Amino acid sequence: MNKFAVALLASASLCTTAMAADDAIKVGFVTTLTTGGAVIGNDMRDAVNLALEHMDNTMGGKPVEVLFEDDGFKPATGKQATDKLIKEDDVDIVAGYIWSHVLMASYRSVLKADKVIISANAGPSAIAGKLCDPNFFSTSWQNDQTPMALGELLNARDVKSLYLMAPNYAAGKDMVAGVERTFGGEIVGKDLTKWGADAQLDFSAELAKAKASGAEGLAVFYPGKAGGAFIKQYQQAGLAESMPLYTMFTVDALSLPKLQEANMTGILGSEMSMFWSPEMDNAANQKFVAGFREKYGRYPSFYAAQSYDAMNLIKSAADALDGDFSSTSAVRFELAKANFDSIRGEFEFGNNHMPIQNFYARKVIEDADGNWTTEITKTVFEKHQDSYAATCSM
Amino acid sequence: MDTILLITQAVNGLQLGVLLFLLSAGLTLTFGIMDLINLAHASFYMLGAFFGASVAIYTGSFTLGFSAAIIGVLAVAWIIEKGIISRLYTRDHLDQLLATFGLILIADTLVHMIWGPAGLAIALPPLLQGQLTLGGVTLPSYRVLIIGVGLLVALGLYCLVNHTRTGMLIRAGASNRQMLSNLGVDVGSLFAAVFCMGAALAGIAGILITPITEASIGMGNDIIITAFVVVIIGGIGSIKGAFIAAIIIGMIDTFGRAFLDQLFMTVMPAETAETAAPAVSAMLIYILMAVILSLRPAGLFPPKLR
Numbered sequence: 001m002n003k004f005a006v007a008l009l010a011s012a013s014l015c016t017t018a019m020a021a022d023d024a025i026k027v028g029f030v031t032t033l034t035t036g037g038a039v040i041g042n043d044m045r046d047a048v049n050l051a052l053e054h055m056d057n058t059m060g061g062k063p064v065e066v067l068f069e070d071d072g073f074k075p076a077t078g079k080q081a082t083d084k085l086i087k088e089d090d091v092d093i094v095a096g097y098i099w100s101h102v103l104m105a106s107y108r109s110v111l112k113a114d115k116v117i118i119s120a121n122a123g124p125s126a127i128a129g130k131l132c133d134p135n136f137f138s139t140s141w142q143n144d145q146t147p148m149a150l151g152e153l154l155n156a157r158d159v160k161s162l163y164l165m166a167p168n169y170a171a172g173k174d175m176v177a178g179v180e181r182t183f184g185g186e187i188v189g190k191d192l193t194k195w196g197a198d199a200q201l202d203f204s205a206e207l208a209k210a211k212a213s214g215a216e217g218l219a220v221f222y223p224g225k226a227g228g229a230f231i232k233q234y235q236q237a238g239l240a241e242s243m244p245l246y247t248m249f250t251v252d253a254l255s256l257p258k259l260q261e262a263n264m265t266g267i268l269g270s271e272m273s274m275f276w277s278p279e280m281d282n283a284a285n286q287k288f289v290a291g292f293r294e295k296y297g298r299y300p301s302f303y304a305a306q307s308y309d310a311m312n313l314i315k316s317a318a319d320a321l322d323g324d325f326s327s328t329s330a331v332r333f334e335l336a337k338a339n340f341d342s343i344r345g346e347f348e349f350g351n352n353h354m355p356i357q358n359f360y361a362r363k364v365i366e367d368a369d370g371n372w373t374t375e376i377t378k379t380v381f382e383k384h385q386d387s388y389a390a391t392c393s394m
Numbered sequence: 395m396d397t398i399l400l401i402t403q404a405v406n407g408l409q410l411g412v413l414l415f416l417l418s419a420g421l422t423l424t425f426g427i428m429d430l431i432n433l434a435h436a437s438f439y440m441l442g443a444f445f446g447a448s449v450a451i452y453t454g455s456f457t458l459g460f461s462a463a464i465i466g467v468l469a470v471a472w473i474i475e476k477g478i479i480s481r482l483y484t485r486d487h488l489d490q491l492l493a494t495f496g497l498i499l500i501a502d503t504l505v506h507m508i509w510g511p512a513g514l515a516i517a518l519p520p521l522l523q524g525q526l527t528l529g530g531v532t533l534p535s536y537r538v539l540i541i542g543v544g545l546l547v548a549l550g551l552y553c554l555v556n557h558t559r560t561g562m563l564i565r566a567g568a569s570n571r572q573m574l575s576n577l578g579v580d581v582g583s584l585f586a587a588v589f590c591m592g593a594a595l596a597g598i599a600g601i602l603i604t605p606i607t608e609a610s611i612g613m614g615n616d617i618i619i620t621a622f623v624v625v626i627i628g629g630i631g632s633i634k635g636a637f638i639a640a641i642i643i644g645m646i647d648t649f650g651r652a653f654l655d656q657l658f659m660t661v662m663p664a665e666t667a668e669t670a671a672p673a674v675s676a677m678l679i680y681i682l683m684a685v686i687l688s689l690r691p692a693g694l695f696p697p698k699l700r
Contacts, residue, residue: 036610038511168672192672193651198616201607204406204537205652211532212399225513229607232515236534236606238525258515258608261451263523 024065025318025325027311028085030078030096030106031120033070036225039254040098040303041070044120046296047288047304051311054291059315060323067091071098075105082106086113092325093118095310098303100124100143100171111135114328116335120310121303123354125174129388132352135328137335139309139342141275142354142386143171146248147178147221149273149359149380154217154246156361156378157271160185163215163243165206165230167195167222175221175248181387189213201229207237219246228255231267240266247272251364253301256372268372270364275355276305276344277362277376284312284341299373305343316340352392356385401531403652404645409537411644412544416599417617418624418636419551420592426631426697427567428585430479431487433494435596435621436614437501442467442597443609444505447514456519460601467597471590479589480582502611513610522605540602547595548637555633564588568631568697623683629693639694643679650675 029048031041045068057064067089071078078097085091086109094110095118097103103122110117116135119127123142127133154162164179164187166172172192180187189209194200210218218239222230227250234245251259251272259267278289278299288308292300300308317334318325325331338349347357359381362374417439424430445466450459474497482490522536555561563584566574575581600614607613624643628635654675658667686694 034506034511035612036511036513038506038611039513042511168669173669190668191651191655192668194672194676198619200651201616202410202603204409205403205648208399208402208406209652212396212402225608225610228515232608233534233606236518236523236525236536238532238534254512258512261517262515262605263517 024063025059025093025314025323026089026091027064027066027314028069028082028089028091028094028096029066029307030069030071030081030085030094030102032073032098033068035073037073037098040224040301043254043301043304044096044098044307047292047300047307048311050288050291050295051308053295054287055311055315060318060321062318062323069096071102071106073099073102075099075101078102079105079109082109086110086115091115093314093331095314096120096307097122100174101169103127104170107133107136116328116331118310118313118335120307122171123386124170125388128352128354128386129391132388132392132394134332134353134394137313137332137349137353138355139313140306140355141357142388143174144178144181144388145359145381145384145386146273146275147175148182148387149361149384150219150246150248151179151182151184152380153271153273153361153378154179154219155182155184156380157217159217159244159246161188161213161215161217162186163188163210163213163218164190165203165210165218165220165222166192167199167226168192169195171223172221179219179248185216188215199226201226203230203233204237207233207239210243211237211239215243217246218243219248220250221248222250224254227251228258228262231255231259231264232262235264235266245270249302251374253278253299253304253373256364256374257298260372267364268366271361271377272363272374273359273380274302274362274374275357275359276302277360277374278305279373279375280343280345282341282343282345285343285345288343299371309340309342309344312340312342313338350385350389351394352386352389353394354386354389356383358382359384398530399652402533403648405531405533405541406537406652407645407648408641409541409544409644410648411641412541412548413599413603414617414621414624414644415637415640416544416547416595416602417621418628418640419547419633420589420595421621422625422628422631422633422636423564423568423588423592425625427564427571427588428483429571430483430589431490431494432479432589433491433618434474434497434501435494435592436618437498438467438471438593438596439600439614439617440501440505440609440612441470442600443604443613444509444514444600445597446601447516447604447609448509450516451514456516456522456605459516460598463597463601464594467600468590468594471593472586475586475589480586483585498615502615505611509609511611513608514604515608516605518605536605543598543602547598551633560584560587565697620679623679627683627686627693629696631697632693632695635693635695643682646678646682647675650678654678 033041069081098121100122119138128142191206320334347355360376442463446459446463449462624639628639655671
């Protein structure tokens with residue numbers, strides 16, 4: 001009798017744990033929450049929390065639980081965090097990832113467990129091409145697309161000679177390759193600088209070379225704190241008058257308030273390529289930007305925009321499946337429809353699950369309240385698909 | 395090769411060297427005199443930047459920020475020396491490494507809690523925002539100021555170490571601690587003074603770099619390794635060695651970044667050179683350290699040991 005009671009109790013408790021896991025949709029979100037990269041991770045976390053608020057913490061009729069994990073800006077730590085989410089926390093889906101090298105180190109862990117991973121930023125060429133996987137989705141872009149748009153923008157602005165600078169890692173090389181693919185003029189000089197935990201932040205030698213090259217334009221990719229440092233030194237070196245600056249993922253809502261604080265007026269009017277801008281006129285974006293500014297008192301960055309979209313993409317699948325994430329094939333079938341109101345407006349997924357979307361030129365301006373932000377000046381690419389999609393066998 | 399570019403890069407190298415010297419001076423003194431390996435030196439650099447930037451933003455004056463960086467770091471250094479470091483002098487190097495590494499983690503977390511993850515950017519006074527042109531060479535005025543401040547500090551240190559009684563004690567400490575203590579010198583106070591002075595120099599370096607990059611968490615951890623290379627190449631405990639080694643490293647690093655890719659392109663395809671050059675130029679200073687250590691195991695200017 002006693003044994004029977006114990007067995008009964010045990011099965012009852014098993015039932016309740018199963019129920020609890022069944023009850024909520026668990027999302028693992030890996031981003032950078034320590035080191036200098038935490039500025040980006042913070043913005044992404046804020047956007048995820050805003051998205052949860054906007055969906056009343058419910059997806060497909062179930063409560064949502066988001067587990068944030070820190071990658072410490074290191075591939076090894078990012079992989080550990082991903083393993084923990086998959087094995088210990090048993091999450092339903094994993095999202096996040098700022099850095100291409102962290103994503104490359106981590107995504108196999110998710111795929112091996114037959115779960116879906118959504119990149120809210122990194123878009124390395126390998127995962128878009130030969131290593132593509134049905135369980136991988138992106139709410140951002142493939143790394144090459146934004147620099148390809150920049151090359152096209154430079155052609156439109158009639159820049160004949162260009163000096164290029166980027167950090168020496170996977171994404172930096174993708175950016176340089178992207179600009180080279182579309183830019184029609186001559187590239188007179190190129191610098192790949194040290195990156196990682198002890199990244200180079202003093203660019204005096206490179207700026208002196210750029211100046212001596214006499215190029216008509218300077219194009220750079222410096223995400224995070226390196227971007228602010230670069231722009232300050234660009235202006236201090238007096239290049240703002242002679243060599244217009246074009247950027248990729250360098251000037252954003254994270255760096256602009258600090259540049260304004262430091263009175264770096266040389267950046268006003270500078271152009272960049274991007275798939276999104278905070279003033280874009282669609283209902284989802286207006287709701288996102290207004291909500292973000294009201295809640296946090298600042299403009300959202302594109303990292304935030306992509307994270308907000310990632311949550312809404314997950315919600316679209318959960319709604320279609322009534323919150324049942326037990327079948328991964330059903331989940332990815334629903335995700336692939338991209339059936340939600342994106343902050344970038346209409347878009348669809350390509351065969352490699354990278355977005356096919358518009359790319360714009362945007363310019364740094366001062367808004368009506370005196371805050372520095374960006375504004376779209378022209379459409380560079382319409383419905384652009386990345387160049388690696390063809391090598392993906394999906 | 396373009397002479398103007400060459401001179402510009404030499405001045406850039408000098409500026410980097412001077413900054414490295416400010417950071418290494420304190421390190422070489424504590425390492426040489428107290429036999430203390432102090433990783434937390436990196437935190438004084440960061441704290442100098444954050445104290446200085448906060449006051450500069452609050453008051454709108456860079457000069458006040460600069461003074462606040464020195465005073466703030468001196469105060470923190472004094473507390474840490476009395477509370478923690480003074481207990482470490484007699485322990486072995488592993489204990490010192492562990493304890494001061496712990497201090498770095500504490501400092502980074504405290505800064506994260508107080509100032510947030512974003513870091514602080516400050517504006518330069520209008521006078522320093524422009525460029526100076528001298529004989530065709532155009533340089534940012536602020537970088538020239540850094541060189542000036544650095545050389546002034548170096549001169550001050552030289553006078554202090556070579557022409558004052560305190561300096562004599564410091565040199566004596568670097569040569570033979572035990573003897574100094576046996577002669578009745580209050581070694582405890584001397585150590586505390588040297589430690590705080592070294593920390594203040596790191597704080598100066600921190601606030602000087604802030605207008606160029608920004609005050610950010612862990613900023614010192616990136617550069618402390620290079621500072622240790624300077625100390626080792628210069629000879630542990632030698633101010634003169636630290637100065638010369640810092641300038642050499644500043645020059646090598648700058649010229650490596652500036653010209654190595656062109657040099658490589660003469661012997662290999664452009665694409666290989668583009669990726670190889672930054673990797674090799676990042677290694678250059680360590681290659682230099684290996685070469686110097688194999689020729690002179692105690693560094694360039696080791697203090698005379700008796």
